[in-house]
Amino acid sequence: MIFIRPLIGVTTYYVKDRELDSNRSRGFPGQDMLMSTMDYSRSIEWAGGVPVAIPVLEDEEYIDEIAKKMDGFVFTGGPDINPMNYGQSFKKGLGLIVPERDEFEFKLFKKALQLNKPILGICRGFQLMNVYFGGTLHQDISSNQLTNLEHVGKMGPKFCKSHKVSILEESNLFKALRQKEIYVNSFHHQAVDKVGEGLQVTATAEDGIIEALEHNDYLFLVGIQWHPEMMTEVHKEQLDLFQLFIDTINKNK
Numbered sequence: 335m336i337f338i339r340p341l342i343g344v345t346t347y348y349v350k351d352r353e354l355d356s357n358r359s360r361g362f363p364g365q366d367m368l369m370s371t372m373d374y375s376r377s378i379e380w381a382g383g384v385p386v387a388i389p390v391l392e393d394e395e396y397i398d399e400i401a402k403k404m405d406g407f408v409f410t411g412g413p414d415i416n417p418m419n420y421g422q423s424f425k426k427g428l429g430l431i432v433p434e435r436d437e438f439e440f441k442l443f444k445k446a447l448q449l450n451k452p453i454l455g456i457c458r459g460f461q462l463m464n465v466y467f468g469g470t471l472h473q474d475i476s477s478n479q480l481t482n483l484e485h486v487g488k489m490g491p492k493f494c495k496s497h498k499v500s501i502l503e504e505s506n507l508f509k510a511l512r513q514k515e516i517y518v519n520s521f522h523h524q525a526v527d528k529v530g531e532g533l534q535v536t537a538t539a540e541d542g543i544i545e546a547l548e549h550n551d552y553l554f555l556v557g558i559q560w561h562p563e564m565m566t567e568v569h570k571e572q573l574d575l576f577q578l579f580i581d582t583i584n585k586n587k
C-alpha cells in the first residue's frame with residue numbers, strides 16, 4: 335500500500351496594496367501580496383500533512399476545486415472579520431478588515447463543510463467558524479472592558495504561555511491534549527460573544543473568555559482562539575492538536 339500524505343489547505347493573508355507603503359519588503363507598488371506565517375506550514379508538515387497555501391480568488395469553480403481537492407483545511411489567523419457579517423456596525427476598537435478575504439473564506443468554509451472535510455480554525459479561523467454558524471464577536475476586548483487578563487499578546491515571544499484555559503473532557507481538544515487545564519499563548523483583541531448555533535464551547539480562559547468551539551455534527555470541526563502553531567516548536571504538546579486533525583483525516587480517507 336502506498337501511503338499518501340493528506341493535502342491541507344491553509345488560508346492566507348491577502349495583503350492589499352493599500353496596506354503596504356513604499357517601504358514594502360517585496361513586490362512593487364500596485365501589487366497585492368499573498369502571505370502566510372511559516373508556523374502553520376511547519377506544524378502541519380511535522381504532523382504528517384502537506385501544507386498548501388490557498389490564495390484568495392473569487393472564482394466559484396476555483397473554490398469548488400480547492401474544497402474537493404484538499405483533504406482538510408486550516409483556517410488561519412489574520413485581520414478582523416467585517417462585523418457586517420454578524421449584523422453589527424463598526425464599533426470602537428475594530429481593527430483592519432479585508433472584506434475580500436471574508437467573502438472568500440465564508441464560501442470556502444461552506445463548501446468544505448458540505449463535503450465534511452476536517453477543519454481546524456485558529457484565531458480568526460475560530461472566530462469565522464462562530465460567525466458562520468450565526469454567532470457574534472466582541473469587536474474589541476479592551477474597549478468592552480471584558481476582563482483584566484491580557485489576551486492581545488505582544489508581551490513576550492510568540493510561544494509564551496500567557497493564560498490558562500480549562501478544557502471540556504468530552505471534546506476533541508481533550509482527546510488531543512489529554513489535560514483539563516493547559517496554559518496557552520494569546521494574540522487576539524476580539525472574542526466570541528454569542529456562540530453560533532450547534533457549536534459547543536470546549537475551552538474557556540480563567541476570565542470566561544471562550545477559547546475553543548467544536549461542532550459534533552461534522553467529522554472534525556475544531557476552532558481555537560490561541561495559536562498552537564506558534565508554540566509547537568517549544569511546547570511539543572501543542573503539536574498533538576495538529577496530530578489528531580491529521581490522524582482523523584488519514585483514518586477517514
Ligand SMILES: [Mn+2]
Nearest residue numbers: 485520539559
Ligand atoms: Mn486568550
